[in-house]
Amino acid sequence: MAKARAIVKRLKAVKNIRKITRTMELIATARFKKAMDRATEAAAYTKKIAELVADLSQVAVQGFTHPLLQPHPTDKNAILLVLTSNRGLCGGFNSGVLRLVQRRIIEARDSGQDLQLEVSGKRGLNFMRFQQRTVSQSYTKFEDKPLFEEVEELANRYAKLYVTGKLDRLDVAYVRFQSISRQSAVVETLLPVGQLNAATREQTSAQSATAAATAATAAGGTGPTTEYEFLPSAREILEEIVPASFKARLFKCFLDSAVSEQIARMVAMKGATENAGSMIGDLSRTYNRARQSQITSELSEIIGGAAALE
Amino acid sequence: MAGNKQLRLVLVTPEKTLRDEPVAEMRFPLYDGQMGVLPGRAPLVGRLGAGELYFTELSGTHRSYFIDGGFVQIKGEAVTILTNRAIPVESLNRQQAEEQLKQALARPAHNDLEIDARARDEQRARQMVALAGRSHTGA
Numbered sequence: 001m002a003k004a005r006a007i008v009k010r011l012k013a014v015k016n017i018r019k020i021t022r023t024m025e026l027i028a029t030a031r032f033k034k035a036m037d038r039a040t041e042a043a044a045y046t047k048k049i050a051e052l053v054a055d056l057s058q059v060a061v062q063g064f065t066h067p068l069l070q071p072h073p074t075d076k077n078a079i080l081l082v083l084t085s086n087r088g089l090c091g092g093f094n095s096g097v098l099r100l101v102q103r104r105i106i107e108a109r110d111s112g113q114d115l116q117l118e119v120s121g122k123r124g125l126n127f128m129r130f131q132q133r134t135v136s137q138s139y140t141k142f143e144d145k146p147l148f149e150e151v152e153e154l155a156n157r158y159a160k161l162y163v164t165g166k167l168d169r170l171d172v173a174y175v176r177f178q179s180i181s182r183q184s185a186v187v188e189t190l191l192p193v194g195q196l197n198a199a200t201r202e203q204t205s206a207q208s209a210t211a212a213a214t215a216a217t218a219a220g221g222t223g224p225t226t227e228y229e230f231l232p233s234a235r236e237i238l239e240e241i242v243p244a245s246f247k248a249r250l251f252k253c254f255l256d257s258a259v260s261e262q263i264a265r266m267v268a269m270k271g272a273t274e275n276a277g278s279m280i281g282d283l284s285r286t287y288n289r290a291r292q293s294q295i296t297s298e299l300s301e302i303i304g305g306a307a308a309l310e
Numbered sequence: 311m312a313g314n315k316q317l318r319l320v321l322v323t324p325e326k327t328l329r330d331e332p333v334a335e336m337r338f339p340l341y342d343g344q345m346g347v348l349p350g351r352a353p354l355v356g357r358l359g360a361g362e363l364y365f366t367e368l369s370g371t372h373r374s375y376f377i378d379g380g381f382v383q384i385k386g387e388a389v390t391i392l393t394n395r396a397i398p399v400e401s402l403n404r405q406q407a408e409e410q411l412k413q414a415l416a417r418p419a420h421n422d423l424e425i426d427a428r429a430r431d432e433q434r435a436r437q438m439v440a441l442a443g444r445s446h447t448g449a
Contacts, residue, residue: 148324
């Protein structure tokens with residue numbers, strides 16, 4: 001009797017959990033679609049910036065340098081920006097990033113770098129607290145809709161630190177979105193920007209293949225023939241584009257992270273729902289068996305009792 | 311290309327493409343002054359300042375956005391405006407803009423970089439106040 005009751009209780013609990021995980025899956029799907037839309041809309045900007053850079057570099061601005069492009073002689077002062085989620089239950093999303101972060105911290109310690117940690121997301125903050133590492137800046141405001149204004153604030157601060165020589169290297173650890181079925185945790189160096197062309201090319205390649213293809217054909221069709229008038233001059237425009245492209249790259253990291261988080265949660269919750277389903281099957285089978293054996297034993301008791309009376 | 315007398319405005323911010331539509335004419339602030347564009351403009355790449363992006367739709371209605379720096383690229387019939395922020399003038403908040411102007415004016419600036427930054431912020435805030443004020447009077 002007791003066993004069947006216990007199984008019924010457990011069955012109820014698992015059914016409730018399945019309801020919750022299924023709902024979470026649906027929510028994650030809806031949020032993923034929204035985040036994805038935002039990311040694709042934002043891609044237009046980076047694409048255009050890349051196009052402008054390509055146009056400008058055709059004018060061959062020889063010997064062009066910008067403080068953000070130049071690597072510093074040392075990389076003593078480094079910042080590592082870690083993008084994690086505020087909520088859990090999203091599979092390996094956070095642990096993937098944090099594993100890389102762990103490695104980077106050790107690497108910095110071995111090479112004598114002064115690495116400052118800046119963490120976005122409660123999950124990452126909890127992890128750092130557990131590891132007893134000091135976090136110089138923490139953000140929890142970036143949910144699944146990072147605003148450019150907020151990211152720009154960060155970017156401006158980094159750019160200022162870099163130009164004044166207080167920062168030699170900026171890395172961002174986040175989950176890059178490659179396709180719906182493929183996201184990978186990466187540590188990317190954003191400052192120094194390095195080769196502007198390479199940076200933008202990398203960006204365009206990260207975008208979906210179809211977009212890149214259309215861009216390529218568009219650029220190939222009209223690119224070399226256009227002769228632009230530059231106001232004020234190609235060089236000064238390039239000077240302005242460097243920080244803009246840096247900001248766009250940082251913003252893209254945040255967007256990618258938001259999209260990947262929702263995908264990770266979607267997948268995790270889908271797995272959980274399926275798992276709960278099979279568990280319910282198993283449990284109801286054992287329950288039926290337990291009930292049946294209980295009935296059988298009761299029957300045999302009655303029959304045994306009746307036989308004893310005769 | 312120049313014979314094809316059309317003009318298309320593409321207004322892009324890092325967050326989204328706000329507009330992509332044919333227009334009759336437009337006007338926007340470059341780094342050193344206003345610039346007007348009619349169909350058939352020669353290709354251009356320019357740096358934008360803060361101020362009003364004003365354009366006339368094909369239906370004849372005028373629209374204004376406040377844009378905050380960035381770049382413009384004119385290529386063929388398309389005028390692409392890349393800007394960090396674009397706010398429809400109707401939704402500008404005058405009080406907020408005045409507050410920003412006050413803050414910019416009150417901020418101490420000690421070196422060239424800071425003075426430049428302050429001048430930019432001040433300019434931006436002044437433009438915003440001017441635009442917001444105009445939209446409130448309904449002119």
